Amino acid sequence: MRNYEQPPQPFGPPPKKPKKKLSQRFPFHMIGGLIHFVVDVLMLIKTNVARSIRIQLILTFAVCTVASMASFAVADEMFGEVTKTAYLDYSNRSREIPITANNMASALEEESRSVLRRNGENTQAVRTDGSGPFAPAQAAEIASPPALPATVNQDAYSGTSEAPIGASLDERIRERFDNYSSDVKLLLTDMNGTVLYKNRLASETKVDTFALLGKLDTDRGEQSEVTAIRPVELGGRKLLLVASGYEEPTIVTRRGESPFAFLAALITFVALFYWMTRKKMRSLEELAAGLVEISRGRLDYRVPQQSKDELGSLASHINLMAEELQRTIEEERRAERTKSELITNVSHDLRTPLTLIMGYLRLLKDRNYEDNEQAAQYLNISYSKAEKLKKLIEDLFDYTKLSNHGVPMRMETVCLNEMLDQLSEELVTTAESERLYLSRQLTQDRLYVHMDPDKMIRVFENLLTNAIKYSLKPGEVRVRMTREGSRVRVCVTNRGGALTGEQLERLFDRFYRLDSSRSSETGGSGLGLAIAKSIVEAHEGRIWAESEHGEIRFWVDLPLAM
Incomplete structure (x- = not known):
C-alpha cells in the first residue's frame, strides 16, 4: 500500500532557489554584450571624431548637404504646386x-x-x-x-x-x-x-x-x-x-520649377554650416588673438585649449612656444645680468691686485722704503698679488675652454676610493687649523671611474676647500661615497647658513658669490664651482647642491667604468 503522506519538512529557512544555468540566461548575456559592444563602438567613434577636425568637417558637410536636400524637397513641393502646368500626353x-x-x-x-x-x-x-x-x-x-x-x-x-x-x-x-x-x-x-x-x-x-x-x-x-x-x-x-x-x-x-527651392537649399546649407562651425571659428579667432598678444611681448599669455583635435593641439603648441620664448628671454636676461656681474667682478678682482702691485712698485721705484728688508717685503707682496692675478686669469681661461669643450681630456681608469682618501688626507691639516673635523665614509669595494684625474681632483679639491672655508667653526666636514647601480655618488657635507632655491640654482654660475660683498680676497674668484660643473658634465656626470636644516650638501654623480 502506497504511503501518500508528505515527509516532514526540515527546520530552518527555506532552501534557496538554484541559479539559472548559463544556457537559460544566454539571450540576456548576448543582449547585454551587444549593448556594451555598441556603446564601446559609439565611444570610440566619438573619441576619434573629437580628435580629428577633418572628420568633424566631413560630418558637418554631410549633415548640411542632407539638410539642404530636405529643404530643397520641401520648398520644391510647396512652390511646385503653385507653378504647376498642364499639357497633352499622346x-x-x-x-x-x-x-x-x-x-x-x-x-x-x-x-x-x-x-x-x-x-x-x-x-x-x-x-x-x-x-x-x-x-x-x-x-x-x-x-x-x-x-x-x-x-x-x-x-x-x-x-x-x-x-x-x-x-x-x-x-x-x-x-x-x-x-x-x-x-x-x-x-x-x-x-x-x-x-x-x-x-x-x-x-x-x-x-x-x-x-x-x-x-x-x-x-x-x-x-x-x-x-x-x-x-x-x-x-x-x-x-x-x-x-x-x-x-x-x-x-x-507637371509641377513647375521655382528658383525659391534652390535659394532655400542654399540658405539652409549656409546657415547650418555657419551654426555648426561657429565654435571652431571662435577657437581660430582666439588663436589669432593669442598670437597677436604674444607677438606684443606678453609671453605670460596663454591661449585657451577648448578641444582635443588639431586646433587644441595647435593651442597647446602655441602655449609651449610662449613658455619656451619666456624661458629663453629670461635666460638671456639672466645671461645679461651675469655678464654685467662678470664685468663688475672681473674688473674688481683684477683692479684690486693690480692696484696693490702698482702701489708697491711705485714705492720701490721712488725708493720710498726704509731699508732693504722693507723693499723685499714690498716685492713679496707684489709677487703674491701677481700670482693671484695670474690664477684668476687662468681660471677664467679654463672656464671658457671647458664651457666650449676646448680642453682635451686625458682619460684614465682611476679608483675613486683611493683618490678621495688621498685628497682628504692632504686636507686634514688645513681642516684642523680651521677647527674642523674631516670625516670619510667610503665604500669597501674599489670603484673605478673613467676620468681625467687632474680635472677630477680639481673638482673635489674645490668642493672640500669651499666646505672648509665656509663651514661654521668648530664643526665637521663629511665625505661620503655610495654606489647607485652602474653609477657612483660622492657627497660633501658641511654646516653653514641656509640657502634659498634661487641661490642653489645659481651656485654654479660663473662669478656668482653668495655674499655680494665678498671679493677675491675673501671669497675666491667665483669660478671654482662653474669650472667644477663643466668638468663633471664633460665626464657625462651631474653635480648639484642641496640645503636642509643648515646643512649644505654637494653631490657629484659619475658613471662607473665598465
Missing part, C-alpha cells in the same frame, strides 16, 4: 495599340493550338471505335483542316465568353473578333492584303500591306493614326494581324 495611346496587337496575336495562336490538340484527340477516338475509321462529324472537321490556329490572352479583349468546346476554329476566331469591345480597329489578312477577319470598327475588305509597313517608320504628329502589325501563323498559314487607332491625348499636370 504617349499612352502609342503604347496601348502595339500591346493590343501583341495580346490578340498571342490569343489567336493559342486558340489554334487548342483546336489542333482537340482534333487530334477526336481522331484517335474515332480510330479506336468499331463503327469505322472516322465518325461522320469528326471526319468532316478533319477532312477540311482548320484554316486558322491562334493564341488566347484574356486581357486582349473584354466581355467575351469561352466558345463551346466543339466549335470550329473559324467560329471561335470570328466570335473573338466580333466580341472585341475596345476602340482599336483589328484586321486579320493574308500576305496579299485580303481581309479574312475584322472587328466591328473595320470596314475594309482588302488592304495594302506594303503601305501599312511603310507607315510604321514615319514620324507621327498629334491626332495621327497609330498602326501596329504582327505576324500570325495559323495552321501553317502566314497571316498578318493589323491593329490601328487614333491617338487620344491625356491631360497631364
